[in-house]
Amino acid sequence: MTIHKEGYTTIAISLLFIFVLNAIIDYRFADITWLRWLAYILSFALFITVLQFFRNPSRTFTSGNDLVICPADGKVVVIEETNENEYFKDKRLQVSIFMSPVNVHINRNPISGIVKFFKYHPGKYLAAWNPKSSTENERTTVVVAHENGTEVLFRQIAGALARRIVWYVKEGDQVEQAKEFGFIKFGSRVDIFLPVGTKINLELNQVVKGGITVLAELTKPA
Template sequence: MTIHKEGFGTIIVVLAFLLAVNTGIYFLAGIELTKFTTLASFIIFALVLNFFRNPKRDALIQDGAIIAPADGKIVAIEEVEEDEYLKTKCLQVSIFMSVFNVHINWFPIKGIVKYFRHHNGRFMAAYLPKSSTENERTTVVIENDKGTQILVRQVAGAMARRIVCYAKEETNISQGQQMGFIKFGSRVDLYLPLDTRVDVKLEQKVTGRQTILGWFK
């Protein structure tokens, strides 16, 4: 298992903290309690390593397809008004990532990044509908070679305190290329044309870079 570069700083801090705690307990309470806290620390550290895992997986490259930008569960498929950039009715498909999911995000289509913004905000639970517009978030608009635009939004959750996005305006990106990383529980929303054929259902689990969410018409 490889570790994503965004996790190195957090992993070092957690390791230093756990070493300091166990050292202090050893000198204050002795070896017996230290055995217990060392085991607990090992479990905590393993969970942190697992969260920042960077799995090797091939991208499912398909012309006209929209691949999942994240691992997780489909929590919304609905018609909404997108009022930040597209300014039109869209089909919103949302993926909720628990702390046990891989938290890397990938570009769902190939094209050109036409718009990027980072918005500060609240840290409500990411599964709540209002989190899409009120939580800390990034907005990325991608235009494909046919002129069709989609909007991808990374949304911070109740535990997330940092969103990383690699998108830069007017750059070409590939389908399945890494788009960013969200630390701890979070969500990714896609705003698609209304005539998009959606091939996933509510509560369905999806795999980033590999599950096809739908197709352009």
């Protein structure tokens, strides 16, 4: 397991904060042993927590030209037909994966293909389970066209804790299934929109892993 590049700055700031805090406590409360040890323990816990936010575990990824792979770690919180009004402007099958603070926060391409559309939306930081978060929170929208013509839309959505979305793709890019397309710091949600009638291989509340769990099976457009 390694540490993701998005964590370098945050980890450095955390280390500086811990060093300064402990130096102050050691200087001001040198004679209060229990307080100093409490500070050491809490500092260690904080550092380990920050490290796990940015972990990048080694994985053997699933691949398949007709498969849609989960773009994120987390729990499936939505499987439903809904209107997608930004790009498709019609009814689609939506699958949403909630990323808690303890999940790996890397986002991966669910399919291979060409990026046909990308847009970043600044916005609010409503809780990720709020239905309005899909349209009102800070978010990105990516549409990738599969070689068979199917277009898949996936959306990074910030939440109450997640205050920075990072992306690595732009329109016209050729992307590869399971490769990184972005990162959401401290968790939140990823939505994916598929053609109605797509075979979904997940169930509500199922725990999934990005780049590994098969989300759906693609069919060639009629």
